Amino acid sequence: QKEVEQNSGPLSVPEGAIASLNCTYSDRGSQSFFWYRQYSGKSPELIMSIYSNGDKEDGRFTAQLNKASQYVSLLIRDSQPSDSATYLCAVTSPPLTNSGYALNFGKGTSLLVTP
Amino acid sequence: DTEVTQTPKHLVMGMTNKKSLKCEQHMGHRAMYWYKQKAKKPPELMFVYSYEKLSINESVPSRFSPECPNSSLLNLHLHALQPEDSALYLCASSPSSEYNEQFFGPGTRLTVL
Numbered sequence: 001q002k003e004v005e006q007n008s009g010p011l012s013v014p015e016g017a018i019a020s021l022n023c024t025y026s027d028r029g030s031q032s033f034f035w036y037r038q039y040s041g042k043s044p045e046l047i048m049s050i051y052s053n054g055d056k057e058d059g060r061f062t063a064q065l066n067k068a069s070q071y072v073s074l075l076i077r078d079s080q081p082s083d084s085a086t087y088l089c090a091v092t093s094p095p096l097t098n099s100g101y102a103l104n105f106g107k108g109t110s111l112l113v114t115p
Numbered sequence: 116d117t118e119v120t121q122t123p124k125h126l127v128m129g130m131t132n133k134k135s136l137k138c139e140q141h142m143g144h145r146a147m148y149w150y151k152q153k154a155k156k157p158p159e160l161m162f163v164y165s166y167e168k169l170s171i172n173e174s175v176p177s178r179f180s181p182e183c184p185n186s187s188l189l190n191l192h193l194h195a196l197q198p199e200d201s202a203l204y205l206c207a208s209s210p211s212s213e214y215n216e217q218f219f220g221p222g223t224r225l226t227v228l
Contacts, residue, residue, distance in 0.1 A: 043205055043219040088157055101215050105157035
């Protein structure tokens with residue numbers, strides 16, 4: 001069973017602080033890692049993709065990947081109330097058959113940024 | 116155009132109805148996906164189409180029937196659904212099933228009475 005684990009939260013941070021969201025995965029063969037943001041009642045929005053060890057920065061977002069520890073994280077700098085949402089970690093593992101890759105989602109972490 | 120569109124936005128149907136959900140993308144992506152999402156749960160994969168061929172069917176009941184008329188369109192035909200099938204149905208696409216940075220449409224909120 002390929003598992004993706006996230007703390008469900010809620011994670012509460014004050015406006016302007018750094019929010020740190022964490023995700024662990026069980027399949028050591030996992031190759032691609034994604035962070036999606038989902039507002040209540042809306043669809044998931046892709047905000048970060050990371051494929052190799054290290055950090056990847058995009059604006060206020062930084063994704064960090066450590067394949068040895070099977071750990072991926074998302075940092076949100078200068079958090080804003082508009083960042084309040086559920087953040088889904090998703091991991092792709094090679095298929096067992098030639099049927100394509102599937103995303104395995106964690107259950108999501110609820111982030112609340114307070115003014 | 117980096118958008119996946121879905122119609123309708125909302126759908127209410129009885130258990131004896133037949134309806135269809137539609138999804139369209141114009142990003143040249145060759146893989147398209149249907150997901151089902153219940154409240155406070157992550158999306159659950161239902162079907163994957165890769166190069167217009169069904170490549171993954173996650174043991175979904177036959178009352179859900181997918182169709183991929185061409186590389187830009189994906190349909191989900193619904194028949195004899197149950198109230199527990201009420202959920203947000205999400206379509207997504209990715210450049211290929213191997214390079215699968217997936218982009219989601221806005222979803223169809225389905226209520227089965």
